Amino acid sequence: MTIRIRASVVEEVGAPFTPTDLEIDDPGPGEILVRVVASGVCHTDANTRGGDMPMPLPGVLGHEGAGVVEAVGPGVTSPRPGDHVVLGWPSCGECRNCREGEPRYCLSIAPALVAGVRLTGEKAGTSGYRRLDGTPVSGHFFGQSSFATHALALAGQAVVIPRDVPLDIAGPLACGIATGAGAVLNTARPRAGDSIVVYGAGAVGLAAVMAARNTPATTIVAVDVHDSRLALASRYGATHVVNASATPDTVATVREIIGGSADFALDCTGVIPVVEQAVETVGMLGTAILIGGAPAGAAFRADHFRTLFGKRIVGTLGGSGDSQRLVPALLALWRQGRFPFDELVDTFDFEDIEGALEASRRGDVIKPVVRMPDLAAP
Ligand SMILES: [Zn+2]
Ligand SMILES: [Zn+2]
Structure with a gap:
């Protein structure tokens, strides 16, 4: 089974973010499918597009996704379909540093972030993303490639958040704000x-x-x-x-x-x-x-x-610690008026990632977020 999505593809180093129709796999063991509502735009996206990170291109970037879980793979008990989630950093969960409670310093963190393919499972080494003609495209950027209508993520990186938190502000809690x-x-x-x-x-x-x-x-x-x-x-x-x-x-x-x-x-x-x-x-x-x-x-x-x-x-990478602990804490402080990060956010259209990056570079915008098109809309 495959799912048709709309994703922003970078064809080669330095090329623009280009909305493109792709297909992605159904979630496998340990994976979830998230309908992305909005994604923060971070300097790391621009640096990766510029070739500073060894992500194979063409590929789908974006790593501050927030959305709704649409489906879960075999064996996944949390999150559950319908849960609202922020997609934190991925980690293997099994290495020495992960076991010691330091998933940001997972011994596989580099490939988990930028290899462009799955890190674990029976499909390790393959991308779940491809063009409509079947040609593979790199995905799984920071375990999520959130510049798309849907993200194929690891269950363990999803932080479930209360349903009354606006999903169009929550994504940056995954990286920039948490950092x-x-x-x-x-x-x-x-x-x-x-x-x-x-x-x-x-x-x-x-x-x-x-x-x-x-x-x-x-x-x-x-x-x-x-x-x-x-x-x-x-x-x-x-x-x-x-x-x-x-x-x-x-x-x-x-x-x-x-x-x-x-x-x-x-x-x-x-x-x-x-x-x-x-x-x-x-x-x-x-x-x-x-x-x-x-x-x-x-x-x-x-x-x-x-x-x-x-x-x-x-x-420090990504604020150290564990997204599962930090993101809910920051949301609680936000609710109490003690951490007004939402005031830093400005929203852009999914088609306008370039405009979001440019506004951020000029200093007009502190934290750009792009909203995904609603495929269900007429
Ligand atoms: Zn690890
Ligand atoms: Zn980032």
């Missing part, structure tokens, strides 16, 4: 009176600021080069903001605000000189957390002597 919030809540875990500096006030950085406000950290500094984004950072919890283009020495300015070294500095930019500033911003026993993605092969420098003084430099 910023999780870096604070799972990795930093600040103590009373701590200081946190967030470099880069885009979707990830603003989510980090919102999360930091839910901790006992008392100084939250946001650094960016756009005043409009710094205004948002102030609104969402930054106690201080620094426009890096208006100061000759950003680190010195930040240290002046804090009155010394920071306890935590988060780089949400992936821009190497900024990464190095984040590392310099923390001192003894301080922690620099690397979040933003730099181009493949990029390297950064850290002063060796100053690092000896108990400094930690740690990377």
Whole structure:
């Protein structure tokens, strides 16, 4: 059995997102079929289209899907058809790191995200996606390829959410928003009176600021080069903001605000000189957390002597932790008015992924989400 879907296909590196009719397999053992209502658009989609990630093309990207479970494969007991779900990151569930509760660092995470084919099961190594003439197309991007009317996902990556949560805002909880919030809540875990500096006030950085406000950290500094984004950072919890283009020495300015070294500095930019500033911003026993993605092969420098003084430099992927725990927590905070991530979201049409990416690049939009066409509509 196959299902006809409409998907946005990238034919080759650098090619546009092009709506295309495809067919996908019925869900197999461990798999689910999700009718995607909306999907967040993340820089990783643009980077992958640009060739920075080794996803074989042509293929279907998109990795912040939210929708309704339409069918489940043999043996799947949760989620159930009709459940509303956010599609979190995939993981194998069986390796050492998965068993130790660190599915973001699944030993198979790279192929699970970008191999373009199924990772496990009797059809491992094959794509469930093909053209109407039968030619295979890469799918399973981040286990979901959510730029499509339907996603063939792993049951374990689906987080069931309450039915009153609007599905057109929920998708970014799977990646971009979770990445910023999780870096604070799972990795930093600040103590009373701590200081946190967030470099880069885009979707990830603003989510980090919102999360930091839910901790006992008392100084939250946001650094960016756009005043409009710094205004948002102030609104969402930054106690201080620094426009890096208006100061000759950003680190010195930040240290002046804090009155010394920071306890935590988060780089949400992936821009190497900024990464190095984040590392310099923390001192003894301080922690620099690397979040933003730099181009493949990029390297950064850290002063060796100053690092000896108990400094930690740690990377995080997707906010660390487990989507099954983080997504419901963020939704609960949102409901309580303590995590207004929905205000960062702007909705675009499925046909206009390019427009969504462009608006995000210009800085007009913090978190674009594309809504899928309703195939059932007349
Ligand atoms: Zn694993
Ligand atoms: Zn992402």
